Every structure is written in C-alpha cells, then in structure tokens.
Amino acid sequence: MLYRFLVLLAALCLVACEQVINRGPVGGATIELTRLRDGALIYTGTTSTVASVVEAQGESAWASYSDAVRLQRLGRRALPATLPVEAQAWYLLTARGGSDYDPDGDGLLDNETGEPVQGTIRALLRGSQLGATAVAISPLTETAYLFVADFVGELTDDELAITLDEVAADLVADANNSGAVDYQDLLYSNRLLFTDATLRLRSAGLSALAFAIEAGTPEEGLQVLVRGVTSRNAPRLVAEARYASEIHQPIIRTRCESCHLEGGLGARASNNVVVRDTDPDYAARNTENFRQLVFSFGAEGVLERARGIGHGGGALISPSDPEYDDFEAWLNLL
Numbered sequence: 001m002l003y004r005f006l007v008l009l010a011a012l013c014l015v016a017c018e019q020v021i022n023r024g025p026v027g028g029a030t031i032e033l034t035r036l037r038d039g040a041l042i043y044t045g046t047t048s049t050v051a052s053v054v055e056a057q058g059e060s061a062w063a064s065y066s067d068a069v070r071l072q073r074l075g076r077r078a079l080p081a082t083l084p085v086e087a088q089a090w091y092l093l094t095a096r097g098g099s100d101y102d103p104d105g106d107g108l109l110d111n112e113t114g115e116p117v118q119g120t121i122r123a124l125l126r127g128s129q130l131g132a133t134a135v136a137i138s139p140l141t142e143t144a145y146l147f148v149a150d151f152v153g154e155l156t157d158d159e160l161a162i163t164l165d166e167v168a169a170d171l172v173a174d175a176n177n178s179g180a181v182d183y184q185d186l187l188y189s190n191r192l193l194f195t196d197a198t199l200r201l202r203s204a205g206l207s208a209l210a211f212a213i214e215a216g217t218p219e220e221g222l223q224v225l226v227r228g229v230t231s232r233n234a235p236r237l238v239a240e241a242r243y244a245s246e247i248h249q250p251i252i253r254t255r256c257e258s259c260h261l262e263g264g265l266g267a268r269a270s271n272n273v274v275v276r277d278t279d280p281d282y283a284a285r286n287t288e289n290f291r292q293l294v295f296s297f298g299a300e301g302v303l304e305r306a307r308g309i310g311h312g313g314g315a316l317i318s319p320s321d322p323e324y325d326d327f328e329a330w331l332n333l334l
C-alpha cells in the first residue's frame, strides 16, 4: 500500500516535488544537488518550463488549467526514481538561472517565457526532506543558507538543524500548524500556496532579497540583506562555542569578572553581569549578556568601554593585545 503510494508520488512529481520560487516559479533553472559535508554531486537536472509541462501533460490539459494551476506546475524539479541519499544527512540544493514566470508576484502567469533570473537560490535539506510536497526553494531558504554558510564547518548535523529552526523562528510563522515554528515551516512557506498575509512573513526585507537574486547581486550584497532580516549575525551555537574556546578565559575571566560578577562593582552599576564557568550554562548566559550589551551600545561601544573610554572600570584591553581581535570578531557575531 505504502509502496504504491510512493510510486504514485514519483509519477505525479510535477505536482508533488520541490518547487523553485523567487517571486513566482522559476522554470528552466539548473538544479544541482550536492552532499553538504563533502560537496559530492548527487544529481543535476532542470526545473519544469511551459514547454516541458505541455509536453508531459498535453496541449489540451495545459489549455484547461487556470493560471494558479499552471504556476503550480512550473519551476518543479524532475525527481529521478532513486537518489542515493541518507535520511539524516544534509544536502545543498542549488538552483541557477532560469526564468521567473510571475516576477510581479500577482499570481498570474504573466507570459510564457518569464523574466530571466541572474542569481542562484539555494536550500539546505535533510535527505528526508528531499522531494517533499509543498517545499519551496525560495528567498527564505536562501536566507537560511546564507545565514549559516560561513559556519557550517563549526556545526554538527544536529546543531545545524537547531540553527535552522532558530533562523526560521526569525522569519516565518507556523505555516504547517504544528504548534511550533521551525525550519519545516520555512520550507513550507510557499508563496504560491499561501498568501503573504497567511504566511505572516516576519520581514518585508525578503522581497528585497528576491529582487537582488533576480538581478544577480553578488553574495556579499546578499549577506548584508540577510543580516538585516535575522536577529543575529551568526548562529547562536557558534557564538557560544567560540565564547567558551576563545573569549571566556583570556578576556572575561581574566579582565572583567573581578567587577562584573553579580554583586561586583561593575555589575551593580550597570547591566553587564557575567557568571562564572562553574555555571553549566555559563557560555550561553555570558554570550546572551554581551548580545544585549551589543544591542544597546554596538560592538564598538562595548570595545570602547573595555579600552577604558567612558568606563568606570578603566582600560582592560588594548588593540595591541593578542586577544583583542578575537574579542572584536566575537562581538561582531552577536
């Protein structure tokens, strides 16, 4: 029974498998599926176009479809019968080029050639998420990808999953009504199935990203847009791990604890309160403490105080100290 259901799914793939959507569906995009950890190429293909759908389903079927149904069938990845994927492993799906059939996002098939998309749209997917119905490879998945891209090597597979759930909580609502907001909601936040109002996308900045992708904006420019819509500059787990390995001992414990532990001179006179490393959550708590300080004063404002500018505690570190650059880099992750 289950087996027959799976065969049916594969046969109906033009309806069921992932869809590349920038403003509207992107047909004729080159799809590349690689294994995240070693970059091994698993699969290449292209997304469905008007020509390929007409060929597969027939002229008369196409003619009978409404615009909404036509858009549903475009920009789909053709699913091969079997893919050598592991359910728990992470994969990167990259869609390059192609053309957007609804660049003004009004739900109508504006013309049958579409507007060229210059950039790439990527999505991180677990093996178990490949081929799932309603998954959209979109500016949302590109945002999540760009947010973690520089830090993937510092995260385990499970930490990557936690990080993507946290990014999703910044960006989308509970699209699949599971009672919690997680990465699955981000994958299901499909502009063709839901209106922007029902999706309750957290940020209008995502439209800017869609236009930037269409225009082929270089990655540094996209990164700036991404940091504008996420509440952190780097994954929380990366910031906490670097706190424990690079920041706690040489900086906080050695230079700040004497005044900024609870009850200390600095802690009593300000919001900068740190905890000792005997606390099992010290890395998380101290990282969050500094995240709040960066939120109030900016990374440079925190550094200035540590250098003794406008700081009751005087100068504790100088740019010539070897740890200064690490401290600055870490503050900029928050």
Ligand code: HEC
Pocket: 251, 252, 255, 256, 257, 258, 259, 260, 265, 266, 267, 269, 270, 271, 272, 293, 301, 302, 305, 306, 310, 311, 312, 313, 314, 316, 317
């Ligand atoms: C000798 C005591 C002392 C030490 C050591 C010290 N501070 Fe302070 N710090 C203070 C005092 C007192 C204040 C409150 C007055 C003020 O804002 O300058 C303060 C305030 C701050 C504030 C402002 C927080 C707020 O909510 O207004 C920051 C940021 C800060 N310290 C960072 C640091 C850092 C980083 C270190 C270690 C590199 C450090 N301090 C070490 C005494 C100290």
